[in-house]
Amino acid sequence: MTNLQDQDLQELVTIARSIGWGTASILLEMQHTELGVEDAGDGPVTKADKAANRYILDNLQAALGTAEFGYLSEENYKTQNHERSSQPWVWVIDPLDGTKDFIQGTGEFSVHIALLHVDRPVVSVVVCPAAATLYFATLHGGTFAEKQDGSIKPVKVSQRQRLEDLTIVASRSHRNERLKQLLQRFPCQKQRSVGSVGGKIAAILEQTAEVYISLSGQSAPKDWDLAAPELILTEAGGQFTYFDGTLLQYNQADVSKWGGLLASNGSCHQALCTAAVEILAEIDAQ
Template sequence: MKSLEEILAIARSIGWGASYLLRSYYHGGLNNPELDIPDKDGPVTAADIAVNRYILDRLQTNLGNQDFAYISEETYNAQTDGQLSQPWVWIIDPLDGTRDFIDKTGEYAIHIALVKDSRPVLAVVAWPEAEKLYYATVGGGTFVETRDGKVTPIRVAARDKLEDLTLVVSRTHRDRRFNQLLQQLPCQNQKSVGSVGCKIATIIEQQADVYISLSGKSAPKDWDLAAPELILTEAGGNFTHFDGTPLKYNQGDVNQWGGLLASNGHCHAELCKEAERILAELEGREK
């Protein structure tokens, strides 16, 4: 098998190629009749399908299927029982933030993560409209690469006072319970950003500090979180369940249920405890 550095070079190249392909759909306009494919969970466009095919084809051509398994949002069979048996698994989201793609906010991303024994070891998150690609390997730090080829190490902000922290939140996907949680947190500064990948990039770029996911009728999936988690943690941040336990991937159920909190790493445990306390009070009132 190739070294992690060689695999990363391949993943970065694929990330840029996928980014250019996705932008060609984005700037081609939504009058294209191909950009209208219904999906049971929400909007899926021809762009999702094309970029998914491009990423899988390039990965499998370069790396094969003997050492690696592949989980992709667009090809995953929800009826599959149990986790994939290979220790190395690629987890891919060809278009994170499809609604933002359709609504033309520019806040959509591409996630490519390599997971070993349930934890990410390599990640690429491309933000096509920012023309940036974030990448990380476990223990190797996080870097941002721009279209001109410039590579810069990147770290989260040092803000460490609860009241000074900024939450990055969605414009949609916010039910009553989640809004009540946000209203009672000690940090009340908010910034609205689209996809999860773009939210985490916003934290890495020091424009925000905290992201919270609270599952309700649905939950974020492995492909929503695996790549963003690693680029955040390798940039000095933290990403856990509210109880402090790490996220695990390729566990059979691709849903990441419960409360999840990503932060710049400062006040992380305190915020997790506060979120748990608030939720317990809310649930107590509803009984």
């Protein structure tokens, strides 16, 4: 497989949507069972993470095989480095983004399924099970929101432009001291806390927020946290870059995305990135 046509991408996103809904059902059912929480170093892992991961991988591989596609998942990346690095088409999977919120029962967790071509996403599915909503996108094909009754509508980010009118979504649990100081000094002071990255980007799609900021500390978001959310945002009119404006590259040897990342509705993206760089320079100079 060298080039996928638009029709091929639509077929692949249809497969991923079906698997996404199936995964959402598994997670909602398992919320009410013994979770078997384990410490995996970067955060907790539950039986639900593992069951959802198996379901996604088994169904993608049953539908598509492994000859032309590599697979990168939060649960298997340490054993799949060689296989995926040699594949131009790689599925990137987070079976349960927001495990802490899943355990706590906030409902702010999501499922991420993305297809990369070399190092950039071309197909994306993000499911927010508690909201009964699935977002999907294909490169140059726009972003859509699907409900469980099968209804589908296109979605676009807000057009808000005044910095003081923009709302930031940030993490509750991944706030290092530099990020706290950055948020305190940032020109947008309206803030919301949302659990998963998929949920944060969904808030921007639903026009209840415009900006998401991530700043790595001892840990950093990984490919599976970001690849699917990035494409549904950019295809809805938003932007997602490092603070210096460069695009994220996926399926690299290091799956961590170190540094500062900024997602927005796009209207003031460059100004927001510039502000982040300048504020961080002031913080680090103290």
